[in-house]
Amino acid sequence: xxxxxxxxxxxxxxxxxxxxxxxxxxxxxxxxxxxxxxxxxxxxxxxxxxxxxxxxxxxxxxxxxxxxxxxxxxxxxxxxxxxxxxxxxxxxxxxxxxxxxxxxxxxxxxxxxxxxxxxxxxxxxxxxxxxxxxxxxxxxxxxxxxxxxxxxxxxxxxxxxxxxxxxxxxxxxxxxxxxxxxxxxxxxxxxxxxxxxxxxxxxxxxxxxxxxxxxxxxxxxxxxxxxxxxxxxxxxxxxxxxxxxxxxxxxxxxxxxxxxxxxxxxxxxxxxxxxxxxxxxxxxxxxxxxxxxxxxxxxxxxxxxxxxxxxxxxxxxxxxxxxxxxxxxxxxxxxxxxxxxxxxxxxxxxxxxxxxxxxxxxxxxxxxxxxxxxxxxxxxxxxxxxxxxxxxxxxxxxxxxxxxxxxxxxxxxxxxxxxxxxxxxxxx
Amino acid sequence: xxxxxxxxxxxxxxxxxxxxxxxxxxxxxxxxxxx
Numbered sequence: 107x108x109x110x111x112x113x114x115x116x117x118x119x120x121x122x123x124x125x126x127x128x129x130x131x132x133x134x135x136x137x138x139x140x141x142x143x144x145x146x147x148x149x150x151x152x153x154x155x156x157x158x159x160x161x162x163x164x165x166x167x168x169x170x171x172x173x174x175x176x177x178x179x180x181x182x183x184x185x186x187x188x189x190x191x192x193x194x195x196x197x198x199x200x201x202x203x204x205x206x207x208x209x210x211x212x213x214x215x216x217x218x219x220x221x222x223x224x225x226x227x228x229x230x231x232x233x234x235x236x237x238x239x240x241x242x243x244x245x246x247x248x249x250x251x252x253x254x255x256x257x258x259x260x261x262x263x264x265x266x267x268x269x270x271x272x273x274x275x276x277x278x279x280x281x282x283x284x285x286x287x288x289x290x291x292x293x294x295x296x297x298x299x300x301x302x303x304x305x306x307x308x309x310x311x312x313x314x315x316x317x318x319x320x321x322x323x324x325x326x327x328x329x330x331x332x333x334x335x336x337x338x339x340x341x342x343x344x345x346x347x348x349x350x351x352x353x354x355x356x357x358x359x360x361x362x363x364x365x366x367x368x369x370x371x372x373x374x375x376x377x378x379x380x381x382x383x384x385x386x387x388x389x390x391x392x393x394x395x396x397x398x399x400x401x402x403x404x405x406x407x408x409x410x411x412x413x414x415x416x417x418x419x420x421x422x423x424x425x426x427x428x429x430x431x432x433x434x435x436x437x438x439x440x441x442x443x444x445x446x447x448x449x450x451x452x453x454x455x456x457x458x459x460x461x462x463x464x465x466x467x468x469x470x471x472x473x474x475x476x477x478x479x480x481x482x483x484x485x486x487x488x489x490x491x492x493x494x495x496x497x498x499x500x501x502x503x504x505x506x507x508x509x510x511x512x513x514x515x516x517x518x519x520x521x522x523x524x525x526x527x528x529x530x531x532x533x534x
Numbered sequence: 535x536x537x538x539x540x541x542x543x544x545x546x547x548x549x550x551x552x553x554x555x556x557x558x559x560x561x562x563x564x565x566x567x568x569x
Contacts (some may be wrong), residue, residue, distance in 0.1 A: 125538075128541060130544070131541030131543075131544075132539060132541065132542055133537070133539055133540060133541030133542075134537075134538040134539040135535060135536065135538065136535070136538055137535055138535065141535045145535075151545040163535065166535070166537065170537070171538060171541040171542065171544075172541075183544060186546060187546050187549045188549075190546045190549040190550055191549040191550070194549065194550045194551075196550045196551055197550075197551050244551065245551055270558030426563055428548070428549040436556050
């Protein structure tokens, strides 16, 4: 059988030697300087006769997916994985917004802070929907979102209890997480949530106190860093905190200083750094965003510090993905307090952009015109994606970024080498 | 030459269960007004 080089090998040159990764199998090999040349030669000419150590090296490359059978179609395999994840029927995923209200007025926020909470009729529709959908599923994933979801802790508690009961009834695994600004996440609330199956909380800290308090403020204008940090330190044992750090041009130089504050809990938290990005939904904030390439430079520096100090990073988009975003999945929905369904969080509260709604019978009435692009867009039809070596990680990226220049749309590609290094928690 | 991570077998079992919450938690897009 003839063999060929995988299209998804990434070679990262280091000060001494190199790292070789395969983005489908997630194999990672460290090469000393002598092996760099040898491995390069074998990858380019894998069907030549090799003996001794060279033969052993070829075997390692083959066993780890760097070399593959010449008739194996990697693109077709990725396509299968993508469509299984997209149309698979084994899991149900809901992002639920109990309220659109928020106690914060973050300067970059794209939401409108409408005074809308989930009414009893919608609560009943949602429960009927879950009751109809769960039979036959293996997993039910819930993400509490908002608005600030903890403003309606009572609803979260009520719905969580019902979800746990239904999962028990239908023998479905239940997993829940919450995205909260963290201000109301007191130790007693955290304990309640943990007991109701919430295993992770995403909380945002936009850098050290001065930076954070210039971006994430209460409705009365006061800063929030101190209260959030107290809450994280007090409840770090209860569930996994995913600390999101949004970075813009002004806060970029200070973002790394946040690590000093998180040092006491660094083994219990996971960090993720993201660029503040422009959207038509948010205007007039005065925030200057970094270009994707500038963010990539900032990100590289921060990741180095994160690595050196022994913090952990969000694994998401580090290596192989099945779909880029849950929005592409048929069984994943965002449910707003009115029972409207959306694909992208940027649209919540904007009824005119809903892709469907929950009926009194607990079924979905889709607006197919709005839903179809999310349900059928196919990166495997995109000429750029088809030839991209980072496709197994990106899987086509965000639908909202289609049509933008590749330096904006393909930001995962720009940081792939750092992502590979840190995906292995410092193993490299 | 050191193997830091062994290659995983080709398998779509994980994809069957990959139901990600659609709240943009991981993709790095947090919007603002202007570039």
